[in-house]
Amino acid sequence: MKLTVVTPEKMILDSVVIQELLVPGIKGEMGILPGHAPLVSTLGSGLLKYRLSEEKEFGEIAVSWGYCEVQADKVVVLAESAETKAALDEQKVRKTLEGILGELENAQLSPEEIRKLRQEEQKQRTFLSLIRK
Amino acid sequence: MSGLKKIRTRISSVKNTEQITQAMKMVAAAKLRKAQERILNLRPYAENILSVMADVALSCNISHPLLMRKDKMQKVLLVVLTSDRGLCGGFNNNICRFAEDFYRSHDEYDLDFFFIGKKAKNYFQFRGVSPVDEMFQLDREISYPLAGKVAHQLMKNFSDGDYDGIYFVYNSFQSAISQKVVKEVFLPVDLSVAPLVRQEGFSKDLIFEVPPEELLEDLIEKHFTVQVYRCMCESVAAEYGARMSAMENATKNAQDIISNLTLTFNKMRQSSITTELIEVSSGAEAMKS
Known part of the structure; x- marks a missing residue:
């Protein structure tokens, strides 16, 4: 296969x-x-x-x-x-993740934007789980 | 003497120009390599998404707003891709002229423009055409998410019925030294090419984890985004290619001018030396007699 x-x-x-x-x-x-x-x-x-x-x-x-x-x-x-x-850098990923979480606290987001940010958050968390392995 | 001095300053100024064009050529060549890589990296994804789409399309029949072809094209959006900066030969001129020809020869369309790059904007400003939207600095910020944003906006316009068709006009990247202006219809999406991709080794009983209609909708949107990204990549690569060859020609011209000037300079110096010698020797001759 x-x-x-x-x-x-x-x-x-x-x-x-x-x-x-x-x-x-x-x-x-x-x-x-x-x-x-x-x-x-x-x-x-x-x-x-x-x-x-x-x-x-x-x-x-x-x-x-x-x-x-x-x-x-x-x-x-x-x-x-x-x-x-090998291609991931923990500090960079953490920084991006923090940035996204910060943006999510912003109250004036449309549902569409929130959905996008959540997706992005999940992506960064996946990166972190791979780094921690 | 003044003639000699003039030539000397002229030579040094041409030399400076040569250095600049040489440097610009090197920069363009380095950027071109990166841009070419981008196209090569995208290609497998684009091919695979087309074949997955073909598989799904073969196993179910759906209608989607992005596939709807209107009987009569009325409102058309023309997306014109140029660069922000000049000094790249005929790159921008060719494309602007093509877009203008299209604009003048298709009176039946109600044409709107979307300019990517400053050059198209400047060109059409003089002709009294203003765009509905514009975007700059493509060469610096090009990325898949950026293409996604543009594609999303265009798809929204199309499904809202703002336009009956969306065309792209861009320089397609043929090789480092040649570009070709092409016009492509991006919306409505033409699925008729898809089944041709897959003819053998295909099983019709695919298992779908999600409903195939949903999946195909998603795939069509992805396919469109990939197309937008591809033509952005091609345009950027073509720009660097055009700049590289333009700067190479400029460097060559500068070298020609320098060698001509040096020749004249040497001739003039020689003749002035000869005149001086004649003066000295004829003076000495006069003293003798």
Whole structure:
């Protein structure tokens, strides 16, 4: 089974052969093994875990929002944002998170803006959970 | 002597210009590399989103406001992408002229403009056309979230019925030295290309975690955002490419001028030396006799 993870700004994984995959679906985590039925789903914010063919350890990527399509022998993950642990800087993430929380205290926000900020908050929290691993 | 001095100052001033154009060329080349990378990074995402959309579209039939094609195009929004700064050859001129031609030759449309970049604004200001919206500093602030904001605004305008069609006019990036002005219809979204992408190896019984209609709506919006981001990336890359070749030509011209001037300078110096020698020797000759 081949896994591809792309975002509009970069390509994280390109057709990597994997044995097992866990994706953060919008309705909860989904496990995908080779031979899975074709499926399309929306992604939430969380950790995507994949296990390479020969290995026991899971590789992890923090993904937020997007889609996941499972085809006969490949999985394509289209994420709004995806970062590996190496690319994240804890202080920067904390600062962004504080900024968002500060903005949320502002009373004059439209429901749409609040929804966007909440999404952003969740994304940063996902980053933090990956950093702390 | 005064002629010689003039040439000397001229040479040094041309040399300064050459240094500046050389530096601008280097800067543009470095930025071009970054911009090119951006396009390459986007490509897999754009292709994949199109194929996912095709899969979903094949398994269900939906209508969406962004897909609705009106029988008669009345109100059209033209989004024109230029740069903020000049010194990049025909980059801005080509695109402005194209947009103006389109404006003059399509009387049947009720045309509105959205300018991205200062140059288009300045060009059309002289012609008495003012935009409904404008945006500057694209080359510095370009990012996917920014494209998302623009796309969101355009989609809202379109679904509210403000426009029957949204066209983009931009320089598409062919290679570092060539750009092509293109006009593309971005809204309504044309899904007819999608099924062509996927013909074999496709299973019709997809499992959907969310209702396919919702999913497709979402995908269409994403697809549009990606398109907006792509043409922004192309325009920025094309701008740097155009600037790089313009500055390279300028540097070459400066070098030509310098070598010509140096030649004249040497000739003049030689002739003045010769005159002086003749004066001295003829003076000595006169003393003898």
